[in-house]
Amino acid sequence: MPEINVARLVELGKPLVIGKAEKPVTGLKDVLVKVEACCLVPNSKNLVSSEHDGFALPKLPCVFGLDAAGVVEGVGDRVMGIKPGDRVYVDPLLTCGTCHHCRRGRKDLCSNSCLRAYFAQSPGGEKLLTHYPLGALSEYLLSPDVNVALLPPSIDFATASRFGYIGTSYGGLKKAEMGPGKVLLINGVTGTLGYAAVAIALGFGCTKILGIGRNKERLAELEKLSPTGRVQTVSSEDGKDIAAWLEEQTNGLGPDALYDCLGNGGNANLTSEWIGTVKRGGRAILAAGGAEGEIAQGYLETMSRDIAVLGTFWFTSGEVDELIALIDAGVIDLSFLRHEFFPLAKANDAIKMVGDRPGGAVNVVVEPSK
CATH class of the missing domain: 3.90.180.10 (Medium-chain alcohol dehydrogenases, catalytic domain)
Structure with a gap:
């Protein structure tokens, strides 16, 4: 042989x-x-x-x-x-x-x-x-x-x-129902899944992408992916009141969806906090496989705010074909x-x-x- x-x-x-x-x-x-x-x-x-x-x-x-x-x-x-x-x-x-x-x-x-x-x-x-x-x-x-x-x-x-990781973010943002006019919050934006999510959200027509990360150099790089300022970021190491920042960025409404992809080093308590900032009727997508802990949300609050919390692990065959078509057409730009x-x-x-x-x-x- x-x-x-x-x-x-x-x-x-x-x-x-x-x-x-x-x-x-x-x-x-x-x-x-x-x-x-x-x-x-x-x-x-x-x-x-x-x-x-x-x-x-x-x-x-x-x-x-x-x-x-x-x-x-x-x-x-x-x-x-x-x-x-x-x-x-x-x-x-x-x-x-x-x-x-x-x-x-x-x-x-x-x-x-x-x-x-x-x-x-x-x-x-x-x-x-x-x-x-x-x-x-x-x-x-x-x-x-x-x-x-x-x-x-x-x-x-x-x-x-x-494509394994780009596709994971693609499938996650579809679950989040991202599209024109939507505001997306990404926790762990400077990582493998996070960068992909920014590029996909821009291609989907999201009006604003809000990113939480640690590395300031990478955060600045991400903001440059949109010359019109659609990407705004904040460092979790600055001691800034991020919940207040999110409220300011969304005129008090909160983001339409959270894409949580921090992975190893992720903190379920912080994830719970970011879920609490999501707009009424919004969605939270959990993709951070390395995060530890339990998500805690009050029953009445979750019910009355109509928040859907979904996990996402991979993507379907149809979704990877969609992804390829959108990249080929220049709708999703991976030149970063x-x-x-x-x-x-x-x-x-x-x-x-x-x-x-x-x-x-x-x-x-x-x-x-x-």
């Missing part, structure tokens, strides 16, 4: 090991993709460093790596609409396809899902991890055909490899991304860089074919 180059996670807390693996062979409904770009995000460093309650990692050693973009090299005999030479994004969310949620078009709620070569949260997901063991830190990977989205020439591979490229042999350097949390504008990309 032909061999390919891969980066393996052999032991938690230890560097990845560069080695060889057998080149995968397509099944009837599989697509073989030559990986041109693998995106690494801060959570990558967390996962390879130690065990986490509630998350089952692939059986070690495993070929690591989440989001991928590349070129189709081969397809199974029963694959339709995808052909060799196509440029594609490979969605790493593997699902069973047969459960209640999958059948109603909500694969993001599949109780048997896993993120390929990353983690699972159920016995069914742990089983799926074994079906497609090659992660994106590999010259080639195999994917179910339903997880492959076609890319237009206008979208480069590095940008497409970030600054790509940092690493060959496969330097994968550990890439993980170190992303672990240092360079901010949501930096896109750390491993190019396995180099």
Whole structure:
């Protein structure tokens, strides 16, 4: 069998090991993709460093790596609409396809899902991890055909490899019912999800995007994404009365929605406070998977103010196709991304860089074919 180059996670807390693996062979409904770009995000460093309650990692050693973009090299005999030479994004969310949620078009709620070569949260997901063991830190990977989205020439591979997190914010803002004339509050605006949310909200036509973050340099950079002042930010480290600032920015009404995406370091008590600032009839979208604590809202207050609090984990296949179309049309502008490229042999350097949390504008990309 032909061999390919891969980066393996052999032991938690230890560097990845560069080695060889057998080149995968397509099944009837599989697509073989030559990986041109693998995106690494801060959570990558967390996962390879130690065990986490509630998350089952692939059986070690495993070929690591989440989001991928590349070129189709081969397809199974029963694959339709995808052909060799196509440029594609490979969605790493593997699902069973047969459960209640999958059948109603909500694969993001599949109780048997896993993120390929990353983690699972159920016995069914742990089983799926074994079906497609090659992660994106590999010259080639195999994917179910339903997880492959076609890319237009206008979208480069590095940008497409970030779609897991950009898509998460896209799905979250759709749940928030963002659109023309709306005001959005983003908690954790300087992170991976936050930067994406600003760009998407601008594309959706939000009148004002209010961002809470820590790093003042990144906050200033975010404000420049709108030359007309639609993005306004505040640092949580300034000691400013943020609730009063929000009231001032919204003429006392509050934002139409909160997108909470602070992640690791998030504080459920503060999230509860920001939920309390949302306009009557508004929505709060929780995307901060690393936040700890419990959300506390008074029953009568929540009822009388008609606030909907929703979680968001991933996105649907239809949503990633929408996202691609909007980027291709120039409606959503991702030109703020600054790509940092690493060959496969330097994968550990890439993980170190992303672990240092360079901010949501930096896109750390491993190019396995180099």
